[in-house]
Amino acid sequence: MPNANNDSHTSRTQQTPQPTDALSQVQRRAVSELLRVSPVADDLASRFREAGYTLALVGGSVRDALLGRLGNDLDFTTDARPDDILKIVRPWADSVWEVGIAFGTVGCLKRAGNGGEGPREFQIEVTTYRSEAYDRTSRKPDVSYGDSVEQDLVRRDFTVNAMAVALPEKEFIDPHNGLEDLAARVLRTPGAPEDSFSDDPLRMMRAARFAAQLDFEVAPEVVAAITAMADRIEIVSAERVRDELNKLVLAAQPRKGLKLLVDTGLADRVLPELPELRLERDEHHRHKDVYQHSLTVLEQAMALEEGEPDLVLRLAALLHDIGKPKTRRFESDGRVSFHHHEVVGAKMTKSRMLKLKYPNDLVKDVSRLVELHLRFHGYGTGEWTDSAVRRYVRDAGPLLDRLHKLTRSDCTTRNKRKAMALSRAYDGLEERIARLQEQEELDAIRPDLDGNEIMQTLGVGPGPVIGKAYKHLLELRLENGPMERDEAVAALKEWWSAQS
Structure with a gap:
């Protein structure tokens, strides 16, 4: 696959310079990935050609092919208008949707054979060449269609997303040297970053998201532009900001993206509670760095995940201490206290997540974990009664497993002896919970008599x-464990008599 390193940056067919080892490696990966999807991509391209149009694989699909991580979601661009795209894909695809047609995008699902493994499903989006720009006061882009793939690529957010592969001939199109930036693992914009971020301010958050997802560095001029233009993010809808934040938090390297948000001032606009964790410290009142601690807790929680990334757990880990700045007190003995920061933090978490338009159930779960994250520290070395353990399980409810992980992640002390003691204590609590659950079905704690009884x-x-x-009766159940029915009836009658 040829590289694009042409000084004019305008030629569709680029000459191949002597490739570096890094460039050769990404080229080999790309060839392998593109061969895997060729039966679907080439078939679709042939249909566009027969109808008199061009088709190219574009953007993130080309980037991921070069990184050797191309999935079954494929993005294409074409000179065909949306109505023409529909005429071409409807007879070919297994299903078609028009949700993005106002922005020039038609989506479809295509099932294709995969040898002896059965059919594979490809999620495909085909978008008309376009350019889009924000009015200075608008939250929505104005879409206009273009006439060339080069015109389409120049509007893209970053050079690594501004590459295309014309199909079916597999002609590599890279007018902005995205391949070189990909090999160098750096994020740059195709044109001036100020122009790019003015067109779509959400791209500033995408820089942080891609840094976290791809473990790329952000070019200094891009960082400078984000810092200067951070206030522009305020014209973007809360829903779009939230979706980018979610992708960042769920990425492989969220610390990298979150640090960029904080360092550039973007976080001050979208998640101000995070930079506020950078509490001033002095030689008389020492306490750990709450900001760095929170990022470490997030990473330690990630290490405890089983299977897919857990958004609820990760948000709770990131936000668990956001109540500390509002509750910090300097004690007379030189200590610093944060009394009830978990309660304050839960309220702050709920408020911020609602402003970002998170679903109510997600808000409830994350804020509940923030509220409960300190509960274990009353356990000591096992002094809790069985009643206290039952209450711990009941209060956590379906969040118990996540609470286990959050509590274990919240230990960032460098004192190995203290860390081991906390770990052993929590091991002991989990063992007690397991024993009680086996005996009493703790997950469904309820009184021994129902309402009808x-x-x-x-x-x-x-x-x-x-x-x-x-x-x-629920309090009796939590305090004493399960009772026989006759015992429960007697206890209820005794209580009733006392009410008279």
């Missing part, structure tokens, strides 16, 4: 008293 025992109908009786 309470009404039957007391001889009363529905009303507030049933709720009070239910709560009393």
